[in-house]
Amino acid sequence: MTVLNRVAILGVTGSIGASTVDVVRRHPGRFRITGLSGWQQSSALGLLAAEFMPEMIATAPGHAGAVRVAGGLGLASSQILEGPDALIRVAQSHNVDTVVTGIVGAAGLPPTLAAVQAGKRVLVANKEPLVMMGSLLMEEARRTGACILPTDSEHNAVFQCLPLPLQQRLTGNAPAGSTTGIGSEISRITLTASGGPFLHTPAAALANVSATQALEHPNWKMGPKVSIDSATLMNKGLELIEACALFSIPESQVDIVIHPQSIVHSLVEFCDGSLIAQLASADMRIPIAHALAYPERINSGATSLSLTAVASLQFEEPDTERFPCLRLAREAARAGGSVPTILNAANEVAVSAFQEGKLGFMQIPQLIERVLDVLPGERVTSLEAVTHIDDKARQLAQHMLPSIVATGV
Ligand code: MG
Numbered sequence: 001m002t003v004l005n006r007v008a009i010l011g012v013t014g015s016i017g018a019s020t021v022d023v024v025r026r027h028p029g030r031f032r033i034t035g036l037s038g039w040q041q042s043s044a045l046g047l048l049a050a051e052f053m054p055e056m057i058a059t060a061p062g063h064a065g066a067v068r069v070a071g072g073l074g075l076a077s078s079q080i081l082e083g084p085d086a087l088i089r090v091a092q093s094h095n096v097d098t099v100v101t102g103i104v105g106a107a108g109l110p111p112t113l114a115a116v117q118a119g120k121r122v123l124v125a126n127k128e129p130l131v132m133m134g135s136l137l138m139e140e141a142r143r144t145g146a147c148i149l150p151t152d153s154e155h156n157a158v159f160q161c162l163p164l165p166l167q168q169r170l171t172g173n174a175p176a177g178s179t180t181g182i183g184s185e186i187s188r189i190t191l192t193a194s195g196g197p198f199l200h201t202p203a204a205a206l207a208n209v210s211a212t213q214a215l216e217h218p219n220w221k222m223g224p225k226v227s228i229d230s231a232t233l234m235n236k237g238l239e240l241i242e243a244c245a246l247f248s249i250p251e252s253q254v255d256i257v258i259h260p261q262s263i264v265h266s267l268v269e270f271c272d273g274s275l276i277a278q279l280a281s282a283d284m285r286i287p288i289a290h291a292l293a294y295p296e297r298i299n300s301g302a303t304s305l306s307l308t309a310v311a312s313l314q315f316e317e318p319d320t321e322r323f324p325c326l327r328l329a330r331e332a333a334r335a336g337g338s339v340p341t342i343l344n345a346a347n348e349v350a351v352s353a354f355q356e357g358k359l360g361f362m363q364i365p366q367l368i369e370r371v372l373d374v375l376p377g378e379r380v381t382s383l384e385a386v387t388h389i390d391d392k393a394r395q396l397a398q399h400m401l402p403s404i405v406a407t408g409v
Contacts, residue, residue, distance in 0.1 A: 002029065002030050004029075004030065004031070004032055005030060005031050005032070005097050005098055005292070006031075006032050006033075006034040006095055006096050006097045006098070007020075007024060007031050007032065007033050007034065007035075007096070007097070007098045007099075007100065007292070008033070008034060008035025008036070008037075008054075008056075008090050008091065008093065008096040008098070008099045008100070008115075009021065009024075009033060009035070009036055009037070009100045009102065010035075010037045010058075010087060010090065010091065010099065010100065010101050010102060010103050010108070010111055011037060011038070011039075011101065011102035011103035011104065011108070011126070012036045012037060012038050012045065012048055012102070013038040013039075013041040013044045013045055013048075014102050014103070014104060014223055015102075015223050015284070016100070016102030016125040016126070016151075016284065016288070017038070017100075017102045019283075019284040019285045019288050020100050020102065020125075020288050020292075021033075021048065022285055022301055023285050023288050023289045023292060023298075023300055023301065024052075024292075026298075026299055026300075026301055027293075027298055027299075030293070030298070031292065032052075033052035033054050034054050034055050034056070034093065034095040034096050035054050035055065035056045035057070035058075035090040035091075035093055035095070035096050035099075036048060036049055036052065036054045036056075036057050036058070036090075037057065037058035037059065037086070037087055037090055037103070037111075038059060038067075039059065039060045039063075039103075039107075040060055040063070042059065042063045042066035042067045042070055043066065043070040044070075045057070045059060045063075045067050045070070045071075046066070046067040046068065046069065046070025046071035046072075046075070047070055047071065049067065049071045049074065049075055049078060050070075050071040050072055050073075050074030050075060051074070053074055053075070053077070053078060054078055055077075055078060055079060055093070055095050056078065056079050056081065056089065056090050056093055056095070057075070057078050057079065057080045057081070057090075058080075058081050058082070058083075058086035058087045058089065058090045059080065059081075059082055059086070060082065060083070061082045061083050062082065063082065064080040064081070064082050067080055068080060084107070084110060087103075087107075087110065087111035087114075088110055088111050088114040090111070091111040091112070091114040091115040091118065091120070092114050092115065092117070092118040092120075096120065097120065097121060098120060098121040098122075098123065098292065099111070099112075099115035099120045099121070099122050099123070100123040100125060100151070100288070100292075101115070101122065101123065101124055101125060101126050101129065102125045102126055103126055104126060104223055104225055104226075105126075105128060105225070105348060106128050106132065106344075106345070106348075106387070106390050108126045108128050108129055109128060109129050109132060109133065109383060109386065109387070110383060112124060112126075112129040112137065113129070113133070113136075113137065113140065113383055115146070116137055116140045116141050116144060116146040116148065117140055117144055117146075118144070118146070119144040119145050119146045120146055120147075121146070121147045121149065122141075122146055122147070122148050122149065123149050123151040123288065123291045123292065124137075124148060124149070124150065124151055124152070125151040125152065125284075125288070127152065127235075127238045127239070127242060127344075128344060130241070130242040130245050130246060131238050131241045131242055131245075131340050131341070131343075131344050132340060132341040132344055132386050132390065133341075133380060133383065133386045134241070134242065134244070134245020134246065134340075135245055135336075136380065136381070136382070136383070136386075137245070138245060138246070138248070141172060142172060145172055146172065147171045147172055148170075148171070148246070149171065149291035149294055150242075150246050150287075150291070151287050151288060151291045152239060152242060152287070153265050153282075153284060153286070153287045154191045154192065154239050154243070154265055154266040155239065155242060155243060155246055155266070156265070156278075156286075156287035156290055156291060157264075157265035157266035157267075157277075157278035157287070158189055158191075158243065158246075158247065158266045158267075158268055158278075159246075160278045160290065161266070161267065161268040161276040161277065161278055162182065162186075162268060163185075164295075166182055166183070166185070166186075167295075169182075169183075170182070170246070170247065171294075182247045182248065182249060184271060185270055185271055186247075186249070186253075186268055186269070186270060186271070187253070187269050187270065187271050188253050188254070188255060188268075188269040189243055189247065189249060189253065189254045189255070189266065189267070189268055189269075190254075190255040190256070190257055190266060190267040190268075190269065190275075191236060191239055191240065191243060191254065191255070191256050191257075191266050192256075192257055192258075192259035192262070192264050192265060192266055192267070192315075193230075193233060193235075193236040193256055193257070193258050193259065193318065194218060194219050194230065194258075194259065194260055194261075194262045195233075195258040195259075195260050195316075195318075196214075196218070196230040196231040196232075196233065196235075197213060197214060197216050197218060197230075197231055198213075198214075198231055198322075198361075199258065199260060201322075203321065203322050206322060206361055206362055207360050207361060207362045208360070208361075209231075209361045210357075211228065211354055211355045211357065214227065214228045214231040214232075214354070214361065215227045215228065218260070218262075219261070219262035219282045224355065225348075225351060228351050228354065228355065229347070229351065231361075232323060232325045232361070232364050232365065233318060233323040233325050233326045234325035234326075234328075234329060234347050234364075236256050236318075236326060236329075237325050237326050237328065237329020237330065237332075237333075237343075238329060238344065238347075240254050240256060240329055240330060240333050241329060241332060241333045241340045241343075244333050251330055251333035251334050252334075254333075256318055256326065257315045257316065257317070257318070258315065258316045258317070258318050259313065259314065259315050260314055261310060261312075261313055261314065262282040263279050263280070263281070263282075263305065263310055263313060264277045264278070264279050264313060265277075265278050265279070265280060265287075266278060279305060279307075280302065280305055281302050281303055281305050283300070283301075283302040283303075285300040285301050285302050286300045286302050288300070289301075324365035324369070325347070325364065325365045325368065328343060328365060328368055328369055328372065329343060331372075332372070335377050336377075337377045337378055337379050337380055338377050338378045338379070338380050338385075338386070338389045339372070339377040341380065341386055341389050341390050341393065342371060342372055342375050342377070342389065342393040343368060343372060344390075345371075345389075345390045345391075345393035345394045345397065346367060346368040346371035346372065346393055346394075346396075346397040347364070347368055348394070349367070349394055349397035349398055349401065350363070350364040350365075350367045350368055350397065351364065353367075353401055353405075358401070358405060359401070359404065359405060363404050363405070363407070366404050366407070367397060367400060367401065367404045368397075370400050370404065371393055371396050371397050371400060374396060374400075375389075375392065375393055375396060
């Protein structure tokens with residue numbers, strides 16, 4: 001008999017939240033939603049809460065009333081809490097076994113760490129926690145017995161390609177005394193990138209592309225931040241940093257290849273020369289369903305992949321001249337410590353400015369590089385230190401923004 005898995009979805013009104021809800025709805029006997037969070041979209045949160053009747057709901061300050069009105073009678077027995085601490089309360093609740101983190105940006109850090117510290121099964125679907133404090137999270141997971149399941153599609157694909165003993169080692173279920181990381185059997189991880197909407201756009205034209213064009217991702221339906229990151233290839237850069245943290249592997253053993261069809265989600269090369277890949281349609285419900293039910297398999301609702309309809313799979317080298325974000329992210333992964341946090345913060349400021357039409361597409365990497373040149377890297381040992389560095393990098397990026405805009409490149 002399947003044990004009921006009590007799930008909290010943080011960021012339920014976003015795209016990861018929507019995919020998770022869809023998977024959960026298909027398996028009412030297996031999952032029960034006991035915690036939900038949404039920030040600004042009170043009515044959407046209220047309606048979802050009325051459907052699932054979670055014990056605890058977290059929302060932005062001043063939004064509880066609107067959530068309760070939208071949820072109506074369905075929320076009679078739900079506790080609705082406001083503010084960042086509410087996210088932590090949900091993540092650590094005794095009524096929650098599994099926490100799905102789909103909160104965009106650095107706001108997802110404290111609840112993710114809280115869930116790991118409470119020893120939960122944690123589906124890390126947002127990038128920031130692993131980029132900004134990956135080694136800290138993995139260390140805490142080893143200490144508390146929390147099980148971190150990679151849910152970004154590429155990292156979930158890598159995880160699926162690993163042999164069971166390695167999966168057990170990574171999820172904290174290995175026999176005592178086992179080493180961490182994926183060890184000497186694995187020689188290389190290859191993350192695939194679709195290349196985004198500007199894969200073959202000439203360098204000269206890239207300077208003038210608009211945010212609307214950048215949002216038109218060819219294969220994946222995602223939130224605006226991730227879509228723009230996919231267009232600059234920073235998304236893959238952040239995933240490189242994530243992979244190093246999750247699998248305890250140096251960046252020199254993580255390759256990135258452009259694969260425009262988004263069918264092969266990633267590959268693992270073994271020391272004997274075998275290459276194992278995970279293939280599926282580009283549908284986030286697949287990694288989410290995998291991580292929710294792991295080690296079992298359940299229906300995700302995704303359509304079956306027709307290889308003959310796909311017909312051909314192409315792979316090419318990424319162009320770091322046209323997409324410098326990839327180079328910057330690799331350098332940050334190599335440097336480690338606080339450097340990925342600085343990269344991520346400067347990127348968030350740059351992407352917002354680009355969305356607002358203030359910054360050109362090719363100025364995004366320029367701003368990030370300037371911030372990285374100025375702020376020195378340091379060791380990070382706590383959430384407070386990470387948050388402080390994040391703040392400092394954002395302020396500096398905002399301060400430098402006008403001078404980059406003025407160059408007009
Ligand atoms: Mg991804």
